[in-house]
Amino acid sequence: MALSTKVSLLAAAVGVLAASSPLLAQSPDKYAEGDAIYAALRQSPPDARLTIGGSEIDVLFADGAPGLDRARVLAWVRTSATAVSTYFGRFPAQRVGLLVVAEDDDRIRTGTTFGYAGQAIRIHVGRRADADTFHSDWILVHEMTHLALPTVPRRSLWLQEGEATYVEPIARAQAGQLDPKEVWRWTLVGMPKGQPKSDDQGLDGTHAWGRIYWGGAAFWLQADVRIRQRTHGRLSVQTAMQAINRKSGGNVADWSVDQVMAAGDAATGGTELSELYAQVKDAPDRVDLDTLFAQLGVGMQDGQVVFDDKAPLAWVRRQITAPPKA
Template sequence: MRRRMRGLGVAMAAITALAGTAPLSGQRGPGSAGPVAETHRLELGERSLQVDFAAGDLDLGTGSVLAHVQKAAQAVVAYYGKFPVEARVLIVPVAGQDGVLQGTTWGGVRGWQGFTRMRIGQHTTQQELDEDWMMTHELVHMAFPTMPDDQHWIEEGLSTYVEPVARVQTGELKAEAIWRDMARDMPKGEPREGDQGIDHTHTWGRTYWGGALFCLVADVAIRRETHNQKGLQDALRAIVERGGTINHDWDLPRALEVGDEATGTQVLMQQYAAWKDKAVTVDLEKLWAELGVKWGKGGSVELVEGAREAGIRRGITEKR
């Protein structure tokens, strides 16, 4: 989940003005969770990631959680070619709970270009960490500029789409698993009766899975036009190289134009023009057949290597 500092700043200023005082020292906000019990630093090429643990108990100990953060960060590096910003992750243990409970990411917080706060239950098991997707999802947010509210769908859609692909590229997930999940979940992003374009219908399904569906369709279209030589990954890497990261506010056309320039196509701008104001339904059955994603027995998915565009499917998850 991604939050905007500008909205928070306006709200805090209004509260302060009404009260006629400076903000209270105990006031909570991004980056605050009481005293920090441990601090670690992960070196990620030219960038670094500070990982802080707020006071509280974790049955696994901090080492396992730190390794989980590092694995998520390496997935981001694998997809984007580098970690996008200097960043901090704050781990907040939650007493009596288990599992990775919530993640939120901001840009430009207390001197950090990117800041993620993760709430993790005290009784979280190693299996729950191994099955967690939220850590990678949140760190992916750092690799795209902050958008106006009507384009929040691209922020969440990108993280929803890139997270599993990046984890296949590092060997953490199997390709069959993520194509099964996409075949199951992408229909949640299709417009429902009464929905408008993706800039105008801000339901959960259209924001997360509608945004992810936009990314999938664009990735396939770029690969079709470039004979599988370029993909969405190239577009997103170029956006980061131009400074399009979470600590900067851009409008969406600016980002998409950079992406199109990198791929030598007009796919992103043309698709956005078609989707932004009008509800567009994707023929997913046809798309899966072309990519060679076929439902098997017991909810499994078979990847059909003889499918017409199996090479595009492989190209999406291929390690760079």
């Protein structure tokens, strides 16, 4: 079905985003398709059930995943879920099945998130992955953020990938798991890759991975800055995403982009999301990143991220990665 094609694209694109991953270098994968993952999750009771707030994460080690350190894997799942729960105010799915596939290497590689028959994630974990690899992993948090927003038509994949790309490091920073400077390093290095090239059109319909991931992330960053400015820091794109998550139930729902934007705007009492979408959907949306980063007071000097707390929107930059108020 169409969604299977879509998730294949998601998985492949994550491989490209990771940059160091040779694309689809892993051995032939019996869990490549969503149907196989759902079947595996249904056929066996979970090896572990983690409860996070009122949500349940059922972890299944595919084929027993011999050689994997299960305690380490489960601690990492909990840490990742905590980051996502911090951002969304709760874990964004009531129940998710997580299929952990063991690989013969030392990495955590591509994950894929599914929603067409319940919420499920598949992730590949190397048997020789060490503590640093688990500590620095971003892929599982990225996948878990995909649970939060509804599935939109494939031509607007940028909305979902941009959301995960934007939220993942922020969620980890808000949970105290990542230095805010690393959030901005990721942003400063990555976001220029989302700019339209001469033959690019709008974000809707684009097939370019840089546009999908980083053009999408720039969309959410701009919306975040604008909502915080209008509300003097009272509300943010986080407010909007939390509301969209609660209203939709997450990626099991199929929504139009207009529905997503309307629900987000309703939550903040503004029009930033709808207006920004109208601006970027069909026309190339070159973002003046130099000005935006200067206003936020963030830049790179000699390979180091530097903050300027006198910049006009330095307070917005600080707010974005600050732990949410209780």
